[in-house]
Amino acid sequence: MFHRESGYFNTTYKADMALYPLPIAKFAIAAILVLFFVVAPYFLDEYYLSIINLVAIAIVGALGLNILVGYTGQISIGHAAFMSVGAYTAANLATKLDLPFWLTLPAGGAMAAFIGILVGIPSLRIKGLYLAIATLAAQFIIEWVINHTPTISGGVAASIEMPPPEFLGKELVNQAELYYFLMVIMVIALVGAMNLIRSRIGRSFIAIRDQEIAAEIIGINVFKTKLIAFAVSSFYAGVCGVMYTYYLGIANYENFQLITSIDYLAMVIIGGLGSILGSILGAIFITMLPIVIRLLMETFGSIFVDDAALAQVIAQFRLIIFGGLIIVFLVVEPDGLAKLWQNIRNYFRFWPFSY
Amino acid sequence: MTDTAGSGGSVKLKLDGVAKNFGGVRAVSGVSAEVKEGEIFSIIGPNGAGKTTILNMTSGFYHPDEGSINFEGTDISQTLPSKIASLGISRTFQNIALFRGLTVLENLMLGRHVLMKTGVLAAFAYWGPAQREEVEHRERVEEIIDFLKLTDLRKTPAGALAYGLQKRVELGRALASEPRLLLLDEPMAGMNQEEKEDMVRYVLDVNQEWGTTIALIEHDMGVVMDISDHVMVMDMGERISFGTPDEVRGDPRVIEAYLGTTDHKEVA
Numbered sequence: 001m002f003h004r005e006s007g008y009f010n011t012t013y014k015a016d017m018a019l020y021p022l023p024i025a026k027f028a029i030a031a032i033l034v035l036f037f038v039v040a041p042y043f044l045d046e047y048y049l050s051i052i053n054l055v056a057i058a059i060v061g062a063l064g065l066n067i068l069v070g071y072t073g074q075i076s077i078g079h080a081a082f083m084s085v086g087a088y089t090a091a092n093l094a095t096k097l098d099l100p101f102w103l104t105l106p107a108g109g110a111m112a113a114f115i116g117i118l119v120g121i122p123s124l125r126i127k128g129l130y131l132a133i134a135t136l137a138a139q140f141i142i143e144w145v146i147n148h149t150p151t152i153s154g155g156v157a158a159s160i161e162m163p164p165p166e167f168l169g170k171e172l173v174n175q176a177e178l179y180y181f182l183m184v185i186m187v188i189a190l191v192g193a194m195n196l197i198r199s200r201i202g203r204s205f206i207a208i209r210d211q212e213i214a215a216e217i218i219g220i221n222v223f224k225t226k227l228i229a230f231a232v233s234s235f236y237a238g239v240c241g242v243m244y245t246y247y248l249g250i251a252n253y254e255n256f257q258l259i260t261s262i263d264y265l266a267m268v269i270i271g272g273l274g275s276i277l278g279s280i281l282g283a284i285f286i287t288m289l290p291i292v293i294r295l296l297m298e299t300f301g302s303i304f305v306d307d308a309a310l311a312q313v314i315a316q317f318r319l320i321i322f323g324g325l326i327i328v329f330l331v332v333e334p335d336g337l338a339k340l341w342q343n344i345r346n347y348f349r350f351w352p353f354s355y
Numbered sequence: 356m357t358d359t360a361g362s363g364g365s366v367k368l369k370l371d372g373v374a375k376n377f378g379g380v381r382a383v384s385g386v387s388a389e390v391k392e393g394e395i396f397s398i399i400g401p402n403g404a405g406k407t408t409i410l411n412m413t414s415g416f417y418h419p420d421e422g423s424i425n426f427e428g429t430d431i432s433q434t435l436p437s438k439i440a441s442l443g444i445s446r447t448f449q450n451i452a453l454f455r456g457l458t459v460l461e462n463l464m465l466g467r468h469v470l471m472k473t474g475v476l477a478a479f480a481y482w483g484p485a486q487r488e489e490v491e492h493r494e495r496v497e498e499i500i501d502f503l504k505l506t507d508l509r510k511t512p513a514g515a516l517a518y519g520l521q522k523r524v525e526l527g528r529a530l531a532s533e534p535r536l537l538l539l540d541e542p543m544a545g546m547n548q549e550e551k552e553d554m555v556r557y558v559l560d561v562n563q564e565w566g567t568t569i570a571l572i573e574h575d576m577g578v579v580m581d582i583s584d585h586v587m588v589m590d591m592g593e594r595i596s597f598g599t600p601d602e603v604r605g606d607p608r609v610i611e612a613y614l615g616t617t618d619h620k621e622v623a
């Protein structure tokens with residue numbers, strides 16, 4: 001996000017390897033934290049906070065998918081299924097065993113990671129399109145199993161009501177209360193992902209993506225490392241599923257179907273593959289897009305169609321825009337929004353001297 | 356150099372009747388050889404002789420169909436490449452295989468992968484053991500960067516470098532794992548005279564100052580005869596000659612393999 005600048009030299013390797021080596025970046029981060037943790041909750045009403053909550057949840061899921069697809073180069077169309085594993089694991093633990101969020105969150109992540117490892121096993125032998133199909137199959141199998149196993153899905157309409165998370169004896173029921181809860185989890189997931197990527201494990205992910213043969217020769221156990229990537233990615237998906245379940249107050253597989261997997265692929269492609277910032281921008285963009293479309297449609301669309309038809313139109317419109325954007329980004333800017341942001345920043349850094 | 360250097364050392368790598376077929380092609384057939392501790396061992400031979408296949412089997416990329424490969428007393432014939440790397444063998448490729456999108460620094464840090472331990476949880480938390488390990492290994496990598504005169508390029512993506520520099524970075528990545536046996540597949544191929552001389556210097560320095568045993572493939576006879584302690588000559592998958600550079604130079608079979616006739620005097 002805020003990177004190195006000439007004229008500023010790090011005197012130790014530790015400083016050189018810091019996430020944000022520039023002093024100005026530290027101020028910017030502090031400002032963003034103050035904005036979101038102090039200013040925003042004070043000025044925004046429930047509706048806007050609920051949108052930020054949705055974005056925070058999406059960021060966690062997008063980070064997870066980007067670790068697998070963007071950093072390790074392994075395609076997955078089953079991300080939403082791993083979310084559902086996390087969601088139902090947490091919902092069952094919370095309702096049947098009364099477990100608190102600080103146990104349901106890691107447990108949901110761990111169960112999703114376990115299933116993710118199983119799904120990742122074929123990645124040793126199959127690549128690209130074939131791996132995509134295998135993960136697609138996993139999406140449908142997991143969906144089917146959850147839907148047809150009452151002990152997992154709770155029976156009625158395959159959904160389980162989730163008790164609100166409790167913090168220091170207080171139940172977090174409304175969006176404003178959930179806001180801090182979800183934001184803190186998101187920040188932990190974000191910092192963790194940045195740490196992972198800049199250390200030994202993250203480098204081995206990228207090595208496999210860039211040059212699998214060379215990776216193996218320099219001593220990276222490719223199979224084990226791919227499974228680690230699947231595990232970490234699914235863990236993030238699982239945690240994202242648990243967050244969403246607390247957010248909605250219900251675990252329901254309908255929220256974790258193929259279309260959601262595609263939404264998340266769109267986030268990382270449009271945001272930027274192999275980029276933390278890209279995951280964030282993609283999550284913001286894809287989460288906000290239907291909201292903005294609805295707003296525009298409700299304002300101008302009612303001139304042409306009635307309200308019932310409008311809901312249909314919005315849903316279709318969203319798909320068309322998604323599809324179009326994915327194609328545009330794949331062709332024109334494969335590095336996504338993150339690259340566009342970088343270009344803009346570079347432009348202004350040298351402004352008004354553009355050469 | 357003379358034939359005394361390294362000739363008294365213990366055996367580092369031992370090939371025993373190694374053979375490899377690709378479909379109908381017998382790429383390597385019944386090759387035996389010993390690489391001694393601390394020496395520079397060169398493999399030469401015409402195109403398609405099976406030289407790269409020997410290195411590929413030594414680094415675990417392929418496994419021999421017959422015979423055995425022994426490194427420091429351990430049979431590695433059927434060992435995984437990643438395991439072989441952790442045993443202390445590293446290599447460069449005939450066609451450069453760098454991580455092109457990563458910087459020189461990151462490529463070299465990846466070279467130290469086998470020496471590092473940080474797992475997922477420690478990496479996630481970073482501050483503490485993971486950071487300590489990163490700094491520690493960064494210091495060693497910087498020494499290699501200095502040694503190879505790559506200081507100004509450490510933050511440049513490897514793919515953006517000129518060919519000769521990429522070869523040097525690949526040597527750096529191989530050195531980063533502090534190997535006890537270094538395999539170099541045509542490290543000077545495609546270089547101009549000046550780059551070649553630099554590369555020869557680095558290879559000799561690594562061998563003499565760090566004591567690293569080196570097995571290399573090279574087509575430039577002048578270089579091979581200059582720097583090798585022993586030379587193995589291959590043709591059509593077979594070992595046709597072996598000895599000190601002087602011994603090999605005068606071997607009629609070598610002259611025949613290179614020139615298709617025994618009428619000529621010398622190879623080099």
Ligand SMILES: Nc1ncnc2c1ncn2[C@@H]1O[C@H](COP(=O)(O)OP(=O)(O)OP(=O)(O)O)[C@@H](O)[C@H]1O
Nearest residue numbers: 377380382400401402403404405406407408409449
């Ligand atoms: N993976 C493979 N599949 C099929 N044939 C192969 C394979 N690798 C090598 N060969 C064949 O084995 C023979 C020896 O190849 P190798 O690459 O070892 O030769 P080389 O001595 O390194 O040649 P050069 O000097 O051209 O690099 C050649 O005939 C080559 O075509």
Ligand SMILES: [Mg+2]
Nearest residue numbers: 406407408449
């Ligand atoms: Mg070769």
